[in-house]
Amino acid sequence: MSDLNTSMIEKYRSSFLKEVEANVEEGEWVKMCMQCGVCSGSCPLGKHWDHPPQEIFMMIRANKREEVLGSDSMWMCTSCYNCIARCPRGLPITHIMHGLAVYSKRLGLTPKKQPTAEFSQIFWDNLMKKGRVNELKLGLSMNFKDGFGEGVKNAMANQKLGQNMMKAKRMNPMEAFGGHGVKSPGDLQKIIKKAQEIEESKIQAAK
Amino acid sequence: MADDKKFAGYICTGCGIGDRLDASTLEQVATRDGKMQSCKQSEMLCGAEGVQMIKDDIANDSVTHVMIAACSRRAKVEAFNFTDVALTRANLREGVIWVRPDTDENTETTQEMADDYIRMACAELKAMNKPAPSGEQELNKNILVVGGGITGMTAALEAAAAGYPVHLVEKSGALGGAVGGYYKVIPTRSPYAEPAENPVPAMIETIEANDKITVHLHSTIAKTDGAPGRFSVELATESGSSQTLSIGAMVQASGWKPYDANQLPEFAYDKSADVVTNHELEALAVAANGGPIKRPSDGKEVKSVCFIQNAGQCSDKEGHLSYFSGVTDLISIKQAMYFKELNGDCDTTILFDNLRTPGAGGEDFYRAGQQAMVTFSKGIASEVVAGDSLTVKFQDKILNEETEMACDLVVLATGMEPNSGPDPYALLALEEIEDLDERAKKQEEIIAVAPPSILNLEYRQGTDLPHLKNGFTDSHFICFPYETRRTGIYAVGPVRRPMDIQQARDDATGGAMKAIQAAENAGKGRAAHPRSGDLSFPTFRKEGCTQCKRCTVECPFGAINEDEEGYPMYNESRCRRCGTCMGACPVRVISFENYSVNTVNEQIKNCEIPEEWDEKPRILVLACENDAYPALDQAAQAGVEVNPWARVVPIRCLGSVSLSWVTDALNSGYDGIVLMGCRRDDDYQCHFVRGSAMAAERMSKVGDTLESLNLEPERVELYEVAITDIQRAPQLINDMADTVEKIGLSPFKF
The missing domain is CATH 3.40.50 (Rossmann fold)
Structure with missing residues (x-):
């Protein structure tokens, strides 16, 4: 558990809802849910979620902080936007789910080995190197994320997929040597670094 | 002549x-x-x-x-x-x-x-x-309003604004009623974002400044005699003095009383002072005087509060109200916002199962509550445990778990009960009991629990307005919402059905207009709805009357009193001209100038009945002029075919059907009779409330007549027909033609 987590627990002792309002992107919408359940019924992946959006909202109001932030559920969102399109109260549910995921990651509460969370990190790291995603390296990083032995197994299993992608010119083996990128990745990294500094100072201020 | x-x-x-x-x-x-x-x-x-x-x-x-x-x-x-x-x-x-x-x-x-x-x-x-008016009429413009709550005050102001003098009678020492004690009210204007100022103090001022309105405080009605246009109302004051008013028409706005929460032991209402009803919370909010609301038990500022919705209402449990009071969810939202306004960062939870926020601004007000950080939890409270801090145990319906929460104060969203007088028909129903001792015993039981009379009507059929369900005053829900079963007396506000302030004020305005109309009609000898404007009225031939009292008992509007000898005494301005008395009379002495046993009998007799070998049956259709006859008219417009043997006679109400019409028609050779009236009983649509039900009761005995004539029972059918039954109404007639074809022609053709 991070320092940030401990200080947030201290600060919002009685109301997780208020914590969500203050710290989660679009979190101020959570209180407007009227528990009709249309979002849960509309989610194409709903049955794979431990807690569909309607329940997540109710759990936030019921102060179930650890259960929500440690949940696998909001990581399951595929951003299909069905729930947003259908919510009679106009809640940006997809955005709230991503907001909750980001917040849980910031506090270090994301479940270990959560595949979507891991993929997101690998994707980000890959992107930041050259400002463009390197598909070959991204694929390899995903295959080998759990060590060399697992990596070989994964690579064998995905062999056919890789070949097809190369045939369709979706993946270039030459990418292994450097690969493509933006004109000056260094400048991009500076921009991102500055943005992260601003965000970090906000987070510290919110403690 | x-x-x-x-x-x-x-x-x-x-x-x-x-x-x-x-x-x-x-x-x-x-x-x-x-x-x-x-x-x-x-x-x-x-x-x-x-x-x-x-x-x-x-x-x-x-x-x-x-x-x-x-x-x-x-x-x-x-x-x-x-x-x-x-x-x-x-x-x-x-x-x-x-x-x-x-x-x-x-x-x-x-x-x-x-x-x-x-x-x-x-x-x-x-x-x-x-038909001509009886000549007994006089125009009396005085309107009496019973009840000085927000409903009664609105009725008084509206009637006065229309130029009619008003007497406003209030039992307590001040105007204002239930709403008078409220901190704030549910907003009635856009943007419906926060509770609105209580309108009562301003209304009281306006009433006191209005010289058309005479306010009688500490007063009750000791006696009401007469009829619309000539009501004589005796007021009794607390101090023992009395005065008699001459009144044209009346509005009863006796309002409601809160449900007795002592019947909810599971919520510890009787154990903890910190469990209050929504009604009692208003007093706490007023007592806070702009500061934070405090707990009744120890005066500590409330830091967390839980509202339990549908406490003792919307439930089929013994002692609970079976109905929903419509307004209690909006009230809880309003009261939750009191805490957000007065108690700073107070945790405010509303435990609901079905949150219903009717009205134009209902949904907006709900959102406003959510914006103000009121927590709405879908759950059903099972128990409140008393203690220094209260524990509310509930089932969370979304997370599907039994859970609990602690709070300083619990508010029970209890329902509204009508402030009606005793139901006049509760005692009248006992006249059916033959054993006098048993009747007396039952009578005592009823009187013991009966509320005090509000109007003290000197009517043969009891002292107050009849009820429909759950003690609410009966008024014609489908067609004429203000019309009670006592002409010229209009029930408005929550005595009629549960309603919020805005609805009650609209209702009061409508009721006041109806009262004015009734007073004006009475002045001209004209009937109130649905035969509005009708000048005919029932009279009876005294020498033929057997004092059987059927007319006085069966009149749906209590229009007929009895004199000392038991003869009926008509009050034509109480009468709605339905003719139910005419249908009741076993000796056929009651008639209207333009509608009588004879006028219909003549029609029945003067239809030519073909000889048996002509094979042309005749089917008599007695169709209620309010629903069945218009349905047949519309069917005709739509080109629906009706059997050529049918002869339709419009009647004022099925209740006016004299059994002699049926007997005479069968005797004179009709092959089938179809009676069409409106829906009866609890969800009645009969324009005269009881007429259709009375007819059904009387016709249940028609089988004996048929048997004595040696005729098949299928020859007489009684149906409930609605004005929308455009296909069905002609079909019922055609069905009878089929029946006649099946069982053969009547043997009574001469």
Whole structure:
């Protein structure tokens, strides 16, 4: 558990809802849910979620902080936007789910080995190197994320997929040597670094 | 008298009547069989020329009785509005040509149908007199409003604004009623974002400044006598003095009382002072005087509060209210916002199962509550555990778990109960019990739990307005929401059904307008709804009366009192002219000038019954003029076919049907009888409330008559018909024709 987590627990002792309002992107919408359940019924992946959006909202109001932030559920969102399109109260549910995921990651509460969370990190790291995603390296990083032995197994299993992608010119083996990128990745990294500094100072201020 | 009467018939040949029927035959029937002294034809009787012709005959030839053979009596009423004569209409358009196919093989039966309707109309006319007011009327503009709450005050202000003097009677020492003690009210104007200022203090000021309104505080009604236009109301004050007011019409706005939360031991209402009802919370909010709301037990500022919705209502448990009071969810949202306003960062939770926020701004106000950080949890509270801090145990319906929460104060969203007087029919129903001891015992039981009377009516049928369900005053929900079962007395506000302030104020305005209308109508001797404007009223032949009291007991409107000898005493301005008394009378002594046992009997008799070997049956249809007859008219417009053997007689209400009509019709050779009235009992649509139910009860005994005549029971059928039954109503008649074909013609044809 991070320092940030401990200080947030201290600060919002009685109301997780208020914590969500203050710290989660679009979190101020959570209180407007009227528990009709249309979002849960509309989610194409709903049955794979431990807690569909309607329940997540109710759990936030019921102060179930650890259960929500440690949940696998909001990581399951595929951003299909069905729930947003259908919510009679106009809640940006997809955005709230991503907001909750980001917040849980910031506090270090994301479940270990959560595949979507891991993929997101690998994707980000890959992107930041050259400002463009390197598909070959991204694929390899995903295959080998759990060590060399697992990596070989994964690579064998995905062999056919890789070949097809190369045939369709979706993946270039030459990418292994450097690969493509933006004109000056260094400048991009500076921009991102500055943005992260601003965000970090906000987070510290919110403690 | 007979010499003064002059009968004139008019036959319209427009709208295709002349093409389908032989008008000269019709005219012959009217003069020869119908004995009209004159009979004229017009190609368009409802046109200016036709109407002028009739008017001229009335003015120049002193015609007193007019028979118009044209369209349905429901069509062209404005053109054929001759008030100074007795009038009847033979329905040749909707009743004959529109319901029969235009083919050669049908020409004969169609003409017979038309001939019969002319004969029947002429015969009815012969038995009619011109209705006129009794001459007992006087205009009394005084309006009495019972109850000084927000409903009563609104009614008083509205009536006064229309220029009518108002007497406002209030039992307590101050105006304002329940809402008077509220901190704030549910907003009624956009943006519906926060509780609104209580309108009562301003209303009290306006009333006190209004010289048309006389306020009687500390007063109750000791006695109400008379009828609309001449009510005599005796007021009794707390100090023992009394005064008598002369009143034209009345509005009863006796309001509501909160449900007794002592019946909810599971929520620790009786154990903890910190469990309060929504009604009691208003007093706490007012007592806070702009500061934070405090706990009743120890005066500590409330830091967390839980509202339990539907406490003791919307439930089929013993002692709970079976209905939802409509407004309690909005009230809880409003009260939760009190805490957000007065108690700073107070945790405010509303435990709901079904949150219902009716009204234009309901949903907006709900959102406003959510914006203000009121927590809405879908859950059902099972128990409140008393202690220093209260524990509310509940089932979370979304997370599907049994859980609990701690709070300083619990508010129970309890429902509204009507502040009605005792139900007059509770005691009247006991008259059925033959054993006198048992009757007395039951009577005591009822009186022991009965609320005190509000109106103290000196009516044969009891002291107060009749109830419908759950003690709420009966008023005609479907068609005439303010009309109670006591003419000229209008129930408004939550005594009629649970409602919020805005609804109650709208209701009060409507009720005040109806009261004014009733007073004006009474001044002219005209009936209230649904026969509004009708001048006829029932009278009885005293020498024939057996003092059986059926009319006085069965009148749905309590219009008839009894004198010392037990003879009926009519109060025509209480009467709605339904004729239920006429149908009740076993000796047929009750009649209206233009509607009586005789007028219908004459119609029944003057329809030609063909000989048995003609194989032309006759089916008598007695159709209620309010729903069944218009349904048949609309069916005719839609071109739905009706069997040519049917002869339809419109009646005021099924309740006015005299059993003798049925017996006489069967005796004179009719093959089947169809009775059509409105829906009866709890969800009645009968315009006269009980008429249809009374008829059903009386007709349940018609089987004996049929048996004594050795006739099949299928020959008489009684149906509930709604105005929308356009396909069904003609079908019921056609079904009877099929039945007759199956079981054969009546043996009573001579």
